[in-house]
Amino acid sequence: MHALIAESFDYLQAQQDSFMATYRIGEHKRWDWYQETGQLIFSNDGKPAVECAVDFVGTFSSHSDTWMWAWANESFLELVKARSRAVRELGESLDFLKLACATWSADPVDGWEMTAVMARQLGAIGSYRAPSERGFLYMVVREARWVS
Numbered sequence: 145m146h147a148l149i150a151e152s153f154d155y156l157q158a159q160q161d162s163f164m165a166t167y168r169i170g171e172h173k174r175w176d177w178y179q180e181t182g183q184l185i186f187s188n189d190g191k192p193a194v195e196c197a198v199d200f201v202g203t204f205s206s207h208s209d210t211w212m213w214a215w216a217n218e219s220f221l222e223l224v225k226a227r228s229r230a231v232r233e234l235g236e237s238l239d240f241l242k243l244a245c246a247t248w249s250a251d252p253v254d255g256w257e258m259t260a261v262m263a264r265q266l267g268a269i270g271s272y273r274a275p276s277e278r279g280f281l282y283m284v285v286r287e288a289r290w291v292s
Contacts, residue, residue, distance in 0.1 A: 145238070145240050145242075148238070148240070148261065149257050149260065149261065151264065152257070152260035152261045152263065152264040152265075153256075153257070153260045155260065155263065155264040156259065156260040156263045156264065156268075156270075156271060159263065159268065159269050159270055159271075160270050160271060162269070162270075163269050163270030163285060163288065164270070166288075167186070167194045167196075167288050167290070168194075169186065169194070169270075169272075172186035172187060172188055172193055172194065173187065173188045173189065174186070174187045174188070175187070175272075175274070177198065177274060177281075177283070179200075179220060179221045179223065179224050180221065180223070181223075182197055182198055182199070182223045182224050183195060183196060183197060183198065184196040184198045184272055184283065184285065185291075191291075192291040193290065193291055194288055194289070194290060194291065195288065195289055195291050196270075196272075196285045196286075196287070196288040197285070197286045197287045197288075198224065198272070198283040198284065198285055198286065199214070199224060199225075199226075199227040199228060199262070199266065199268075199283060199284050199286060200214035200217075200220055200224040200225050200228065200281065200282070200283050201213075201214055201228060201231075201255075201258055201259045201262045201271075201282040201283055201284055202214045202216075202217070202228065202255065202258060202281075202282055203217065203255075203276075203278075203279060203280065203281050203282070204250060204251070204252050204254070204255040204279045204280045204282070205278055205279045206278060206279040206280075207278055207279070209249060209250065209251065210247050210248065210249055210250055211242075211247060211248055211249075211250035211254050211255060211258065212246060212247045213228055213231070213232065213245075213246055213247075213258075214228040215228040215229045215232055215246075216246030216247065224283075227262075227266055228262060230262075230265050230266060231243050231258070231261055231262045231265055232244055234261070234265055242254070242258070243258070243261065252279075252280060255273070255280060255282045256273075256282070258282070259271045259273075259282040259283075259284060262284055263284045266284060266286070268284035268285055268286055269285050269286065269287065269288065270284070270285040270288070271283065271284050271285060272285060
């Protein structure tokens with residue numbers, strides 16, 4: 145399973161470098177995500193700059209030190225969590241419990257590892273981690289475009 149994670153990390157790193165540079169992700173003043181549309185929007189001074197189509201991977205809770213897959217999270221809409229089931233199926237086929245179990249003891253690095261596996265599985269072009277008061281939400285980016 146270490147090879148799967150290592151290969152997935154290599155895949156995501158290459159994609160992420162291109163995504164960050166192409167869309168200047170670190171330079172925008174604000175970001176917002178919307179479950180209802182499955183979008184992550186980067187904006188400046190109230191004007192959208194980059195629009196991304198995203199899938200939620202899962203969440204890391206800093207209160208309980210646990211990971212929860214998006215497919216298991218009842219507060220997420222089907223639109224943003226449906227594709228995470230592909231990773232669950234992969235985990236079941238490989239007998240890799242971290243991919244197949246809904247929740248488990250984790251740290252933020254585990255979140256990035258699971259994000260990398262899902263990114264590679266779905267052919268994502270990048271990823272994003274959004275902080276919350278209880279931890280982090282991890283997502284993969286399927287496509288992105290500049291908003292003119």
